[in-house]
Amino acid sequence: MPINENDLELFLESTSILNSSSQNSIDKTTSNAELSNIEHSTLLIPQPPLLKTGTTLSELKTQEGNDYCNHDSINETEEGGKTDSIKQQEKNDDAFEKMHSNNNNRSCNKNNSYFNPMLQSPTRMPQRYNNYDEYMENKIFQQNKNDQKLIAEYEKQFNKTYPQIFKNTNIYINGYTNPTRLQLHKLIVLHGGKFSHYLTSKRNVTHIIATNLTSKKKIEFRKYRVVQPEWIMQSIEANKLLKWQDYALLLNDTNINNTTDIKTLVTKDSTKKPHLDCNHPDFLASFFKNSRLHHLTTWKLELQNKHMKSNPVGAHHNRIKKIIYYIDFDCFFATVSGLKHNENSSLPIAVSHGQGNSDIASCNYAARSFGIKNGMWVSRAKQLCSTLKILPYEFDSYRKISETFYELLYDKFDTVIPLSVDEGVFIDYPEDIDYKGISEKCMDIRNLLSTKTKCTVSIGVSNTLVLSTLCLKSAKPNGFKIFLPHNTEKEAVAKFVGSFQLTDLPNIGHKTADKINELYSPSSIITLADLQSNLSSLSSFNKLNKLGGKLSRKIILYLKGEDDIDNISKINTPFNYFRKKSLSVDINWGIRFQTIEQVYNFIDRVVARLASQLKSINMASSQYTIKLARCKANSPIEPPKYLGMGLCDITSKTGRFPAHTNENYIMSPEIKQSFRKLYIQAPISSLRGISITLSNLKTNNDRDIGSMLDRKTNNTLDNFPRLHPPLPHDVPLTMSNTENADQMVTVTPLLPSNDNNNNNNNNNNNRRSIEKRKSRSPAREFFNNYHKKKNQERAKHHFSTEIDENALKELPLEMQKEIQREYAVINLVNSTKRSALEAPKIIPKKKLESICCFNPPIPFQKLLNPKEITARLDTWILQNIERGPRTDDALLLVQYLRRLVKFNKKSMLLYIVDHLEEQIDYYRSYYRSASDDPQTSSNHHQMPDGILQWEKLLVLKILPLRESKNRA
DNA sequence: ATTGTGTGGTAG
DNA sequence: GATCGCTACCACACAAT
Structure with missing residues (x-):
């Protein structure tokens, strides 16, 4: 079978990687071992058959594509993945046929299962076992069973029995061999030998097959019978077991003098717990099981799915009283x-x-008194306190106590927002503030939790999230702090905030703190009070702006104890705020690969995990990012932390799937391709971390929003958590189900190509596209035509779904609903333009009337997206803040707002006016605080005239419009 | 000018 | 035995178009 073009390209690409890595390996830092591995990687190229006697190669071939295939086969090649993807376009039967007649020896690889997901046998995906030993035991049992099955099949098919040459041997194959591991495996098994997939069962292994060993392994294996593969081949040829010593790879006297009796080699470390390296199929699971950070992230999701509730009183939460309790376990x-x-x-x-x-991960306050901090390494901590007691993680207990925590508090608050396993935000919306009641509530909660969980919590209570956070800081450990300032007590607030450190503010971590310090006072460490006093001059204000516009605004608000829009939406619309937008797996520990195939296998496993997660939440993704960490050029090969990543260079690459998908056989090849593009000019062994992110997520069906992870269903219907705000059911939305269904590719990428035009063009197009396509991804190519067509159609819709995604998430729920209705209308209007002119009846009048306010949307300077409009207004205000709005501009705005009133666009009006108010308020408060400051007010920055004019515009012209709406 | 990509930061 | 350095999300600079 000739190498087809795809394969050729792939081949060229893969060898170019190899070339570049071997160039690299010339320099001193690269070991010989790496070089030899690289040479081995050239085994990607199909090898000529070597077998002659005993079992013929053709006999072996007929078994290819058979289910008999180890999931830890190291023989997976990239070509395998790609060709499989091409073939999946064909009927599965065809594909299977081809597989059987496949005439080169890129044999069995686990990607075969991509042909048809149904082919995946349960043994391929190891179930979870109680412990690793159990898993191993079961697995070895399964593998032996498979071996027996294989023998039976061969004997049946070729109607002969094989001489039991290797009786009583137990053979393990290390690294690359020629013939391949799989072929050797079959030969060994057929001729009566036992085959060990893992060296962990060393106690039984009699021989190790290898053609090459790393220096480390040479030492490790020096007491074993390490034999070259020719021993197997020639023994079969001779039809008897030849002396292994003649084929020994390691010339080791002690072994050669050993008796030729086959005796099991018992090694010291036979009792040792098997080491799970990243090539082990269960590495991910075992790593995650022990990773605190992984638990933190998954628990957060779980808890939010299960315990989050939001019962704010009315749509405009920021106008009613709210008491925010920030509750957190002490060093949980x-x-x-x-x-x-x-x-x-x-x-x-x-x-x-x-x-x-x-x-x-966590240290108690006694330890902290020695200067020990979370995240510090144990070695350093022990220097600080030699009596420090190190305890193991008790993940199950953490999770259990957390569950109790949320269960106990769930009914005590209007709103519950789990932020972590040990901390959450709890909100009440009382009519009046009852200080005594609040402090009693705090004490009750603390007592309750202390009796039920034996753990102490601290509580910070205030009326903004920032202040609550700060209160919590000052309440810790084991206490509570309530700070509920009146609107008039700005000084008290500022003083309170000023008493904290920079990093105490949310969104200021050590990097930003360093930056701020560098900006204001490189020699000493400043506090928030210093920052406050610094901000009163515009030049200082501008300094802060170097952190970025958003962050500096945030900080300015925080310094006054006020929440920014981000915090507000977190509190007011938590379900919206915590919608799922991306899904990723990051591994930056234990990553040590020798060959690119191992990386591909790893990526396969990661993607399989992601795919199943996606499916479980009923979502699909259209964009991915792969991020790689490779160890820095001059840093030591092994970092101080065992299997750690050390100092690394991080690079990332994003790509798009041909359509929304959650199938790993579509995603995996794409991602591997990006890996190849990204990971160039470095030996595979320097890879230290991999992260794969899926983004642009979309639910399969907007109305049927699946569970996030394993959400329990013991909630009442009313409180049943939703990931998205409920959508109005009677309104045809932009993201209509039908359109979505087209976009979404969830099962197989087979397309109904009943479109006549496209069908005709396809043949012509294909020839051209094969010549000049950029992507080597068959899946992508496959989708190209389809996708283009789809896009053209979508372009006719003026409004894509992106508007909903981006613009709506910031708005309160009520507004979202209304704006979604707006878009529904817009879409109807557009679709009318497109097709309804010929068939005007396409929109029944009744339907239109049922949509609350059927008026076309009102553009502002041709903009329709509320976020775009406010963005434009923002720049306008910013540019004219000191000299005031120009009259014609102001007129334009007012006219726009009036039109909103006239056509009853309540939500839009409210959104815009609120936004304007907020903006002008922001600047006003800035200039006011500047002019309040006695030091600076004399020099510069009196309240500029412009501000007054803006205020005037706001108060006299704009705000009344909002009121008029209320009356209407 | 707008859009997309890669990088960096933060939180718990 | 070591050791388990995750992951979601935002913001920004800069490039591509």
Whole structure:
């Protein structure tokens, strides 16, 4: 079978990688071992058949594509993945046929299962077992069973029995061999040998087959019978077991002098717990099981799905009283682990996996008094406090206590927003503020939790999220703080905020804190009070702007104890705020690969995981980002942390799937391709981290929003969490179901090509596109025509779904509904333009009337998207803030707003006016605080005239419009 | 000018 | 035995168009 063009391209590309890496490997830092691995990688090129006797190669071939195939086969090639993807376009039967007649020896690889998901046997995806041993045991059992099955099939098909040459041997194959591992495996098994997939079952292994060993392995294997593959081949040829010594790879006297009796090699480390490296199929699971950070993220999702509720009173939450409780366990992990191990909590305790270069996840306050901090390495912490007690993680307990925590508090508040396993925001909307009641509530909660969980919580209470956060900081540990300032008490607020450190403010981490310090006072460390006093001059204000516009605004608001829009929407519309927008897996620990195939296998596993997660939440993705960490050129090959990533260069690449999908057989090849583009000029062994992100998520069906992870269904219907705000059911939306269904490719990418035009063009187009296509991805190519057509159609709609996605998420729920109706109308209007002119009846009049306010949307300077409009207004205000609005501009705006009133565009009007008010307020408060400051007011920055004019415009012209709407 | 990409930061 | 350095999201600079 000739190598087809696809393969050729792939081949060229893969060899170019290899070339570049071998160039690299010339320099001193690269070991010989790496070089030899690279040479081995050229085994990607199909090899000529070597077998002659015993079993013929053709006999082996007929078994290819058979289900008999190990999921840890190292023989997966990229060509395999690609060609499979091409073939999946064909009927599955055809594909299977071809597979059987496949005439080169890129044999069995697990991608075969991509032909048809149904082919995936359950054994391929190991179930979860209680422990690793159990898993191993089961797996080995399965593999032996498979071996028996294979023998039976061969004997049946070729009607002969095979001489039991390798009886009583147990053979393991290390690394690349020629013939391939799989072929050797079959030969060994057929001729009576046992085959070990893992060296972890070393106690039984009698021989190790290898053609090449890394220096490390040479040492490791020096007591074994390490034999070259020719031993197998020639033994079969000779029809008897030849002396292995003649084929020994390692010339080791002690072994050669050994008796030729086949005796199992018992090694010291046979009892050792098997080491899971990143090539092991269960590495991901085992890593995640022990990763605190992974648990944090998954728990957050779980808890939000299960316990989040939002019962604000009315649409405009910011105008009614709210009491925000920020509740947080004190050094949660340390406390719980301490309880579990009956440690005295007054002694320094920390939670960590290891004893040396291992992160401290949490330490108690006794430990903190020594200067120990979370995230510090144990070795360093022990320098600070030699008596520090290191406790293991107790993930189950953490999770369980967290569950109790939310269950106990769920009914006590109007709104519950879990932020983590150990902390959440809880909100009440009382009619009046009852200080005594609040502090009693705090005490009750603390008592309750302390009796039920034996853990202490701290509580910060205030009326904005920022202030609550700060209150919590000052309440810790084991206390509560209530700070509910009146609107008039600005000074008190400023003073309170000023008493904190830079990093105490949300969104200011150590990097930003350093930056701010550098900006204002490189020599000493400044506090928030320093920052406050610094901000009163415009030049200082501009300094802050170097952090970026958004962040500096945030900080200015925070310094006054006010929430920014981000915080507000988090509180007011949590379900909207915490909608799922992306899904990713990051692994930056334990990543050590030798060959590109191992990486591909790994990517396959990661993508499989992502795909199943996507499916479980009933979503599909159209964009991915792959991010790689490779160790920095001059940093040591092994970092101080065991299997850590060390210092790395990080690069990333985004790409798009041909359509929305959640199938790993579409995603995987694409992502691998991006990997190849990204990971160039570096040996595979320097890869230290991989992250794959899927974004542009879309639900399969907007009305049927699936569960996020394993959401429990014990909630009442009323409180049943939703990821999206409910959509109006009677309104045809822009993202109509039918259109979505077309966009979404969930099962197989087979297309009904009943479009006549396209069909005719296809043949012509194909020839051209093969010549000059950029993408080597068959899936992409396959979709190209389809997608183009789709886009053309969509372009006719003036409004794409993106408007909904981006613009709506910021708005309160009520407004979202209304604006969605607007878009529904817009869409109807557009569709009328397109097709309804010929067939005007396409929109029944009744339907139109049922949509609340059937008026066409009102553009502002040709803009329709509310976010775009406010953005334009923002720049307009910013540019004219000091000299005031120009009359004609102001007129334009007012006219626009009046039109909104006239056509009853309530939500839009409200949105715009509120926004304007907020903006002008923002500048006004800035200039006011500047002019209040005695030091600066004399020099510059009196309240500029422009501000007054803006205010005038706002108060006299704009705000009344909002009121008129209320009356109407 | 708008849109997309790669990078960086933060939180818990 | 070590060790388990995740992941969602936003913002921004800059390039591409």
